[in-house]
């Protein structure tokens with residue numbers, strides 16, 4: 465059954481935008497019509513039957529524009545199926561503690577909405593093109609540059625969404 469789904473993302477350096485793109489492609493492959501947009505470009509979510517929203521984690525939190533998106537549309541988001549995901553470089557070494565901390569990046573989001581599904585993905589650290597301030601912070605954490613994104617994990621997560629999101633009572 466064809467459904468119209470919005471994948472809305474925030475992204476400072478593009479790695480979360482690419483993950484959102486992969487989620488959108490997987491949903492399209494499953495026969496859905498998908499719009500994949502930066503949260504800042506979304507001004508109406510009424511055409512969509514479900515929404516997937518994602519943000520990278522910066523200093524333990526979703527980017528402010530992603531939280532603002534959720535706040536702005538919280539009434540409608542609470543009436544539609546909703547999946548959220550967070551992308552953090554720390555997730556490249558997945559442990560319970562790291563997963564809990566990555567999940568806590570969405571604490572503020574959970575004040576406004578009740579997502580049916582939450583995803584946590586490893587991100588990318590590419591010093592090229594990064595602001596000096598951001599680079600300093602990453603250096604202080606001792607992070608080693610790399611791309612830890614696991615495309616098959618992202619695809620599996622996205623492929624599992626429709627049956628969860630579109631099951632009555634979810």
Ligand SMILES: Cc1cc2nc3c(=O)[nH]c(=O)nc-3n(C[C@H](O)[C@H](O)[C@H](O)COP(=O)(O)O)c2cc1C
Nearest residue numbers: 475476477478479480520523524552553554587588
């Ligand atoms: C200043 C700064 C702070 C960050 N804070 C976190 C963090 O708290 N937890 C985490 O897992 N990753 C953190 N990261 C890593 C980013 O979440 C990761 O690089 C992500 O892929 C960036 O997404 P983007 O390219 O869409 O902006 C941080 C990166 C920077 C530059």
